[in-house]
Amino acid sequence: MDLHLLPALHPVTAEIALQSVHVVKPEPAVTVEHLVKRYGALAAVDDVSFSIREGEVFGIIGPNGAGKTTTVECISGLRVPDSGLVRVYGLSPQNDRDRIREFVGVQLQESTLPPRLKVGEAVRLFGSFYLDPLDPSELLETLGLDRLANSVFKSLSGGQRQRLSIALALVGNPRIAILDELTTGLDPEARRETWAFIARMRDRGVTVVLVTHFMDEAETLCDRLALINHGRVVALDTPEAIAAQAGGSKVRFIPSQPVDDETLCGIPGVNEIERKERYVTITGTGDLAGSLINALAAIGVRMSDVEARRGNLEDAFIKLTSQDRSSAQDRVRT
Amino acid sequence: MTSSDPAGARGQRSRHQFIELLKVQTKLALREPYGALMGIAFPAILLAVFGFIGHENPGNVGDTGLTIVDLWIPTILVIAIIAISISLPNTLVRDREIGWLRRVSTTPLHPSRLLAAQLISDLVIAAVAVLIVMFGGALVFGASLHVQILPFGVSLLLSIAEIFALGLVLVALTPSQTIASAVAGMLFFVLMFLSGLWVQPAQVGEPLRTIMYYSPSGAATRALLDSTFSGSPSYPALVTMAIYTLIFGFVATRYFRWE
Numbered sequence: 001m002d003l004h005l006l007p008a009l010h011p012v013t014a015e016i017a018l019q020s021v022h023v024v025k026p027e028p029a030v031t032v033e034h035l036v037k038r039y040g041a042l043a044a045v046d047d048v049s050f051s052i053r054e055g056e057v058f059g060i061i062g063p064n065g066a067g068k069t070t071t072v073e074c075i076s077g078l079r080v081p082d083s084g085l086v087r088v089y090g091l092s093p094q095n096d097r098d099r100i101r102e103f104v105g106v107q108l109q110e111s112t113l114p115p116r117l118k119v120g121e122a123v124r125l126f127g128s129f130y131l132d133p134l135d136p137s138e139l140l141e142t143l144g145l146d147r148l149a150n151s152v153f154k155s156l157s158g159g160q161r162q163r164l165s166i167a168l169a170l171v172g173n174p175r176i177a178i179l180d181e182l183t184t185g186l187d188p189e190a191r192r193e194t195w196a197f198i199a200r201m202r203d204r205g206v207t208v209v210l211v212t213h214f215m216d217e218a219e220t221l222c223d224r225l226a227l228i229n230h231g232r233v234v235a236l237d238t239p240e241a242i243a244a245q246a247g248g249s250k251v252r253f254i255p256s257q258p259v260d261d262e263t264l265c266g267i268p269g270v271n272e273i274e275r276k277e278r279y280v281t282i283t284g285t286g287d288l289a290g291s292l293i294n295a296l297a298a299i300g301v302r303m304s305d306v307e308a309r310r311g312n313l314e315d316a317f318i319k320l321t322s323q324d325r326s327s328a329q330d331r332v333r334t
Numbered sequence: 335m336t337s338s339d340p341a342g343a344r345g346q347r348s349r350h351q352f353i354e355l356l357k358v359q360t361k362l363a364l365r366e367p368y369g370a371l372m373g374i375a376f377p378a379i380l381l382a383v384f385g386f387i388g389h390e391n392p393g394n395v396g397d398t399g400l401t402i403v404d405l406w407i408p409t410i411l412v413i414a415i416i417a418i419s420i421s422l423p424n425t426l427v428r429d430r431e432i433g434w435l436r437r438v439s440t441t442p443l444h445p446s447r448l449l450a451a452q453l454i455s456d457l458v459i460a461a462v463a464v465l466i467v468m469f470g471g472a473l474v475f476g477a478s479l480h481v482q483i484l485p486f487g488v489s490l491l492l493s494i495a496e497i498f499a500l501g502l503v504l505v506a507l508t509p510s511q512t513i514a515s516a517v518a519g520m521l522f523f524v525l526m527f528l529s530g531l532w533v534q535p536a537q538v539g540e541p542l543r544t545i546m547y548y549s550p551s552g553a554a555t556r557a558l559l560d561s562t563f564s565g566s567p568s569y570p571a572l573v574t575m576a577i578y579t580l581i582f583g584f585v586a587t588r589y590f591r592w593e
Contacts, residue, residue: 076440078593098442106440111433114425116365121358128354129443131347152365172441 027090029054029176029207030075035084037070044070046231047084057198057208059222059239061215063321067231068211069109072178075209076106088176102131105174107165109181109211113153119160120149123167130172142197143167158185166194170201177201180211195221215314219243225313229321242320243313249288250309252281256302267295279305351443352451359451363459366425373418373459377467380410380531385475400563403477405534407467408558412529412551414463415494418456419501420522423514426452426505436593445592453498460494485561492575493554497525499582500550506589525551547571550578 028051037045045067052058060068073079074086077093077100086093088100113122123140127133140146143163148156156164162185169177182198183191198221202208212218218225219239227235227242235242249269259280264273269286282292289308296303363370381403388402426449429435439445471477504521508514526532529551535543546552547570557571 078436078440101440101442104440106437108433108437108440111437113432113437114362114366114429114434116362117358121361125354125358126441128347128351129441131343131442168437 031087033085056223059218059225062228066228103175105169105177107169107179115154127171159190176207178209253303253306355451363455368421368424377414403475409530412554415497419497420518422501427514485567489557489561496575496579502586528552
């Protein structure tokens with residue numbers, strides 16, 4: 001039973017439905033199960049499963065050609081999966097495409113407008129496609145496009161085009177916004193502004209699906225992430241958890257007297273040791289710096305020039321995708 | 335979805351959509367006047383050229399009892415329609431190539447409405463072209479038109495339907511704007527020849543005359559000529575056009591791609 005759509009369309013039926021169902025489990029906004037999409041012999045998406053909760057910002061990250069765009073295109077109904085199941089509020093993007101298009105706003109990666117269409121005309125036109133659109137002039141103002149309302153598309157800069165593309169995705173007041181390569185081509189200031197805008201959308205309760213290859217963007221904006229590589233989900237968790245999973249903490253220091261590898265390896269959390277001139281660099285997990293300082297102080301070694309860096313998403317990304325690559329190569333060899 | 339009457343709201347929205355779309359389409363057509371320039375300027379020039387030729391060579395052409403301007407006006411009308419139709423890929427293939435049609439397909443607007451708006455704006459251009467050629471021919475060059483409204487209207491509408499459908503076939507089958515332009519250029523000359531621009535079907539021998547009569551543009555010229563001067567429409571020409579319209583319409587819709 002489609003509980004999310006019912007209150008809006010048939011209040012009475014929805015009430016009855018709610019009374020008869022005692023425990024209402026929040027239904028995911030988007031469900032993807034065992035999704036497979038092939039182009040010829042190549043499986044662009046190979047058994048991808050995840051679900052997106054209502055109101056969260058869900059990031060899909062991964063290297064170029066990992067299958068990110070194909071995955072979201074299956075959600076928005078632009079592509080038909082070869083197998084697997086995709087549901088958007090319980091609806092099928094293929095069979096119920098007309099209904100889904102009403103409340104899913106899409107930003108496409110490589111799509112431009114007719115060169116002489118003006119910014120204001122485009123936003124008003126798209127607004128007219130929907131039943132309950134946002135006010136076009138307010139939206140233009142929020143995205144800093146109000147001064148460009150009378151500019152034709154071909155005269156816009158890359159960043160302005162990108163913001164217009166976001167405006168077109170949002171003017172229909174969607175419940176789900178699918179944004180593909182949101183900030184590619186934007187300057188740092190415009191990126192920050194766009195991020196702030198996405199955060200405001202989330203606060204209004206819009207579910208956002210964000211495809212990106214910028215790790216800082218994923219870390220800042222996303223509640224949860226799916227890391228996709230070679231068409232498979234490699235990690236599915238919060239950005240913090242994925243960063244921790246890769247265990248990329250690093251501590252670099254100069255010991256007051258030489259310490260051998262054996263001693264260092266005995267310290268909890270230490271995984272790798274690197275030496276360069278007088279510097280020792282330790283990679284490991286947990287509170288690495290803390291345990292190093294304590295353990296070395298106990299044997300009378302002082303650390304100087306200490307530089308500690310916590311593992312971030314980028315480290316995790318590189319680690320997880322390269323692991324995957326080497327295991328893929330192994331599969332090829334055997 | 336906030337409306338208490340979704341069906342009524344949808345109907346209202348549907349009209350609102352289409353009006354907005356037509357407004358935008360008209361503005362774009364004025365900013366990118368491929369169709370308007372080709373469809374209006376070109377026949378106007380042709381009319382002037384044949385007007386002056388007729389002025390230099392007054393009187394009958396062959397034994398038809400018609401002047402040169404009389405005889406060529408239907409051809410010029412058909413060429414105006416061809417010129418507009420041939421410029422369809424300039425917008426539609428381009429819009430597909432840049433991902434605009436695909437973008438629109440993710441909204442509740444059905445892309446077929448985009449197509450309909452494009453065709454309506456081209457239909458308006460065609461109507462303007464027809465008026466200029468008819469009235470220009472009669473008022474400026476003294477063409478003696480005895481138009482019979484019903485047969486002429488039917489012939490004109492079928493000509494537009496058939497030749498626009500041919501333009502949509504071009505849109506459906508050409509992968510890029512560059513290829514579309516090349517094919518459109520060649521097709522334009524073939525269709526102009528068959529419509530009798532260089533030599534009228536009445537002036538040539540068999541089998542060329544039959545080929546011209548039963549070609550898409552030749553049939554249009556013949557139907558218009560007959561309904562303008564002989565008073566009774568040429569049924570074979572009308573049937574020929576109807577068949578072409580069906581075939582072109584089928585191919586254009588069967589192979590049309592939004593992306």
